[in-house]
Amino acid sequence: MVRLPPTAALRAFESAARHLSYTRAAEELSITQSAVSHQIRHIEQLWELKLFLRRGRSLRLTEAGHVLAPIVRDFIKRLSAKLAELRPGDDRSVSLRVSLVQSFAFKWLVPRLGQFSQQHPSINVWISTTDELIDFSMHEVDVGIRLGHGGWSGLSEELILREYVFPVCSPRFLSRIMPPETPEDLLRYPLIYRHSQDICPRWRDWFRDAGVEIKSLPKGSKFPDTSMAVQAAIDDFGVALARSAHVQDDLATGRLVKLFDVSSPSNVAYYFVCPKGRESEPNIRAFHDWVVEEAVLGSRAQSHRVTGG
Numbered sequence: 001m002v003r004l005p006p007t008a009a010l011r012a013f014e015s016a017a018r019h020l021s022y023t024r025a026a027e028e029l030s031i032t033q034s035a036v037s038h039q040i041r042h043i044e045q046l047w048e049l050k051l052f053l054r055r056g057r058s059l060r061l062t063e064a065g066h067v068l069a070p071i072v073r074d075f076i077k078r079l080s081a082k083l084a085e086l087r088p089g090d091d092r093s094v095s096l097r098v099s100l101v102q103s104f105a106f107k108w109l110v111p112r113l114g115q116f117s118q119q120h121p122s123i124n125v126w127i128s129t130t131d132e133l134i135d136f137s138m139h140e141v142d143v144g145i146r147l148g149h150g151g152w153s154g155l156s157e158e159l160i161l162r163e164y165v166f167p168v169c170s171p172r173f174l175s176r177i178m179p180p181e182t183p184e185d186l187l188r189y190p191l192i193y194r195h196s197q198d199i200c201p202r203w204r205d206w207f208r209d210a211g212v213e214i215k216s217l218p219k220g221s222k223f224p225d226t227s228m229a230v231q232a233a234i235d236d237f238g239v240a241l242a243r244s245a246h247v248q249d250d251l252a253t254g255r256l257v258k259l260f261d262v263s264s265p266s267n268v269a270y271y272f273v274c275p276k277g278r279e280s281e282p283n284i285r286a287f288h289d290w291v292v293e294e295a296v297l298g299s300r301a302q303s304h305r306v307t308g309g
Helices: 007-019 021-031 033-047 065-088 100-117 172-177 183-188 203-209 226-234 249-253 282-309
Strands: 052-055 058-063 094-100 125-129 144-150 155-169 190-192 239-243 262-277
Touching: 007 021, 007 033, 007 065, 007 190, 021 033, 058 065, 058 172, 065 125, 094 100, 094 282, 100 125, 100 144, 100 226, 100 249, 125 282, 144 155, 144 282, 155 203, 155 226, 155 282, 183 203, 190 226, 203 262, 226 239, 249 262, 262 282
Parallel strands: 094 125, 094 144, 190 239
Antiparallel strands: 052 058, 144 262, 155 239, 155 262
């Protein structure tokens, strides 16, 4: 059996991985920076793994850190949500349970969720993530945001966001290499791959749409899902094939740059779904309207960056 560290150590690791800073993690957790460093060192010794690398003043995750951070984050969120559910005396009696894929939750929904809470403080949103299609009749879920083709039986559905993919990398990575002049040049650079079996376009699809014939792809680092692949690109691992919905904020803030004006459209899209007959419930309607508005705003901003530069 793998020995598990104390919850406090896991929280320190999760916070430091999210902020890429021991100082900001300490501020968030109301402890000292040395305490954060001690907790993470305890995990590294316990698991015999290096989780962070320090380069001067910057902190970055190792590949092991990239793999473990979302797992620890999901564990903490699930535990916190379940404890809140079981704890008596919660005066926020209205809860809305939302199910969606982990990468979309991490890169799109959660960073925006504070705005919804400000507009609707009485609605307590509970997030659960899964890559499987849940059965609403078997799970305690009110609404979902699904990636697929639509046409699900027994559900009210609305297409909210179409998706396409394109290559991205960090400005630091781009400054260290000779910038590629053609899509074919990317075959000479370290590419970042996903080894999950999903239905989104892959590197071969993008190169095909860019007019590049390839016999074999170069080797590169592999990550379980899109959010980790994108984070690896932010941390200068190489060039990732990003899904448009996942990098809106990273492109806007300059953490990532888009390479070439070539995008592969996905044959799947994001849908807002809920059981038929419940779509007019006030809390579901409020969440639906907010999600749709955020999707429209994000699509407009992305279109402006693509066409306006």
